[in-house]
Amino acid sequence: MKRFLGLMSLLVLASLLLASCGGASGSHLDTIKQNGVIKVGTSADYPPFEYIDESGNRVGFDIELMEEIARRLGVTVEWVDMPFDSLIAGVQEGKIDASISAFNYTEERDQVVDFSEPYYMGEDAFLVAESFTGMIAAPEDVASFKVGVQTGTTQDAWLTDSLVAEGLLPEENLFRYDRADQAALDLKNGRIDVMMADYIPAAALAEQIGGLKIAYQAVISSGPTNIVIPEGDAELKQAIDEILVELESEGFIEALGLKYFQ
Amino acid sequence: MLSNFVLYIFQGISVTIAVTLVALPAGLVIGLGLALVYNYGGKWAARFAGIYSLLMRGVPPIVLLFILYFILSGKYINLSPFWAGSISLGIVSSAYQMEILRGALTAVGGGQMTAARAIGMSRMDAIRFIIIPQAVRLAIPPWSNEASIVLKDSSLVYALGVEEILRRAQQLSATTQQPFLAYGTAALIYFVLVFFANRGLDHLSEKLKLPTNPV
Numbered sequence: 001m002k003r004f005l006g007l008m009s010l011l012v013l014a015s016l017l018l019a020s021c022g023g024a025s026g027s028h029l030d031t032i033k034q035n036g037v038i039k040v041g042t043s044a045d046y047p048p049f050e051y052i053d054e055s056g057n058r059v060g061f062d063i064e065l066m067e068e069i070a071r072r073l074g075v076t077v078e079w080v081d082m083p084f085d086s087l088i089a090g091v092q093e094g095k096i097d098a099s100i101s102a103f104n105y106t107e108e109r110d111q112v113v114d115f116s117e118p119y120y121m122g123e124d125a126f127l128v129a130e131s132f133t134g135m136i137a138a139p140e141d142v143a144s145f146k147v148g149v150q151t152g153t154t155q156d157a158w159l160t161d162s163l164v165a166e167g168l169l170p171e172e173n174l175f176r177y178d179r180a181d182q183a184a185l186d187l188k189n190g191r192i193d194v195m196m197a198d199y200i201p202a203a204a205l206a207e208q209i210g211g212l213k214i215a216y217q218a219v220i221s222s223g224p225t226n227i228v229i230p231e232g233d234a235e236l237k238q239a240i241d242e243i244l245v246e247l248e249s250e251g252f253i254e255a256l257g258l259k260y261f262q
Numbered sequence: 263m264l265s266n267f268v269l270y271i272f273q274g275i276s277v278t279i280a281v282t283l284v285a286l287p288a289g290l291v292i293g294l295g296l297a298l299v300y301n302y303g304g305k306w307a308a309r310f311a312g313i314y315s316l317l318m319r320g321v322p323p324i325v326l327l328f329i330l331y332f333i334l335s336g337k338y339i340n341l342s343p344f345w346a347g348s349i350s351l352g353i354v355s356s357a358y359q360m361e362i363l364r365g366a367l368t369a370v371g372g373g374q375m376t377a378a379r380a381i382g383m384s385r386m387d388a389i390r391f392i393i394i395p396q397a398v399r400l401a402i403p404p405w406s407n408e409a410s411i412v413l414k415d416s417s418l419v420y421a422l423g424v425e426e427i428l429r430r431a432q433q434l435s436a437t438t439q440q441p442f443l444a445y446g447t448a449a450l451i452y453f454v455l456v457f458f459a460n461r462g463l464d465h466l467s468e469k470l471k472l473p474t475n476p477v
Contacts, residue, residue, distance in 0.1 A: 041423070045436035052433040056270035079344070081433075090423065095335065095343070181436040208439050240323040 029235045032097055038075050040066055041096035043084040045179050047199055047204050048260040049102040061260040062100040065119060066227070068252065072243045083178065085152035088113055091228050092224040098236070099228040102198060104154040104221070113231050117241045119253055126216040129187060136194070136216040143168035145193035148175040148183035155196040158221035184209055198222055200261050201221060212243030267434055271447050274427035278455070281338050281348045281416040281426060284411055290353025293359030294394075300360070301367045302389060311360065318357030324418050330388050331422050347419030362408060366401035367393060399470050406463035410456040429449055 025187045025194040032038045042062065044050045050060040058079055070077045080096050087099045091113050104122055105115050126136055138141060143163050149156045156176060175192050177183040195202070197227035199217050208214040229237045247253050300311040318326065328351035335341050341349070370393050379387035417428035431448035433439040 045433050047437060051437050052270065052430075053437060054434075055266045056273070063435065080423045081425050081429065083421055086421060086423070093332065093335070095423070179436060181439065184440070185441065205439075 001072065010092065011232060025234055026231050028057065028097070028230065032075055032236070033073070036075050037050075037078045038070050038073065039078045039080055039096045039100065040070075041080045041082050041087045041090045041099040042066075042101045044079075044081050044085060045181065046084075046102060046201055047208075049201060050100070054196065056128060060258070061120075061256050062102060064102045064256055065247070065253065069227075069240060072246070073239060078138075084150065088228065088251040091230055094230065097230070098240070101228075102225055103228050104198075105224045105226055106154055106157060108157070109228070114229045114233060114237055115224075115226035116229060116237060117244050118226050119244055119248075120225040120257070122222035122225045123217050123218075124158075124220040124222050125199040125202040125203045125214045127184065127187060127195040127212055128193065128215040130211050130213050132213075132215065134215075139216070139218065139220050140168060141216075142194045142196065146173045146175065146191075148177060148185060148186055148192040150180045151176045151178060153197070154221040155198075157219055159196060160201060176227045181205060184212065190198065267438065267443070268447055270434060271427060271430045271444070271451065274425060274430040275451060275455070277344075277424060277426040278413070278416050278451075281344070281351065281419055281424065282409075282413045284345070284348035285351035285355055285412050285416065288349055289355030289359045289408075289412065292353065292356035294363050296356065296360040296388065297363035297367055298394075300364050302385070304349055315357045315360055318354060319361075323351070323354045323415055324421060327351065327418055327421065330354075335422075343419070347422040347424050348416075349413060350422075351412065351419060352376040354415070355408060358408050358411070359405065362401050363397060364403045365404070366397040369400050370396045396472065399467070399472060402463060402467040402470070406460050406467075409463060413456055413459060414452060 024036070042050045044052050044060070044063075045059055046060075048060055049062045050058070053059045063079075067077050071111075075259070082090055082096075083099060087096075087101055087103075088109060090096045091099050102120075102122070103109070103115070105118070111113075124139075126139075126142055128134070128136075132140075134145060140163065142159075147163075147169065148157060149159055159169065159174055164171055164174055175183070175186070177186070180195075180197050180201055183192065183197070184202075186192050187195045188209055188211055196214070197205070197213070199222075202214060206214060227240055229240065244253075264337040290388060299307045300315075303306075303311070304413040326440070327350045328349065330353055331343075331346050333339070333347035334349060335343065374392055374396075375385075375388050378392045383392070417426060420426060420429040427448050431444040438444070
């Protein structure tokens, strides 16, 4: 037992030391290039932007886009899968070098991290069951229903700030979920009436799950979709922005859209 | 397609086991140290160990995990999510393991210490050669309970970005919209792991049983 304990504490110590090594000086971009690896956070449960396909591969619009950006930076991507609402904190704390996870620009997020130029313009959608008979003619109309949303998304912020805080939507009628697919399943099961999400993933969920339809779509809370970069990291932002401009002009991004969003 | 699906979740097994194999021994080392301090370390050390145990057991594991993660994986100590998550889980578990071992140490009884001292052993030697070997044996059955809790709690490290069984099930549930299959597979894997871990520890407990133990 004594020997076992000694061995174990040695092991734990050794691994602590090993793990704490590494990390060179110089700018963030230099470090990334030196290591040949950029650590990118994503939450791979949001088809078609980022997801795991049936063979267990990490795929999606964001995934391919980021891998092409990395290729042009001369590095490879090390994916770090995190819950969506941990990603911004991950970038802030330097756990990951950047994050791509269908992030829309918001002022709150901009205060703690930086954004690349947008690579995609998002729309919001209200998803309902096919049997839904209510009227949604304007975004505010959802206030009279039970609404589901993914925690920490721009849709969550919009519902909270524009409907709940204004007294239009009772707090108990707003249901926040860890992931979009959980909300969609609850929608199908009739526990909520409406689900608010980005248009493209909402359409993908409707098709996959079946029995759901899009009742309304418009730019409400979403819009420009960007890569999240550490606050004040101008060098990395510039490098990524330049590549995004290249990819846009070469038609790479449009081709990706055709591949994933049709 | 289905077999790939299940295979993908299976790939999380090694991560879950690795997290457990770091967290449990880390918790055991800290827990045993604190249990000894509590029982033999004098008033102030015992008070410290008592407060540590109260604090660690009084806060939900996930909350502690986040706090510890930001300490263990901050600007000064920079551990990978795997190490930071596993060690944090070990620290959470250490308080429970301390209570288990403290009970076992007490169960060995003060008489043995007195007897050891009477034949001329030092206090340290008595703890090392008389008390601990018996206490650890007594602790195995309750400890196997803690082992299965840590194994199941290892799914919490996903919050820090470690892709283990449960996270893989979530991802595939999101892709295939078959939550029952995804979570059912995960549940089955956890059950099998816990089952064999407990069987192994029962076996160990039986093998190490002292002839004098009435257990």
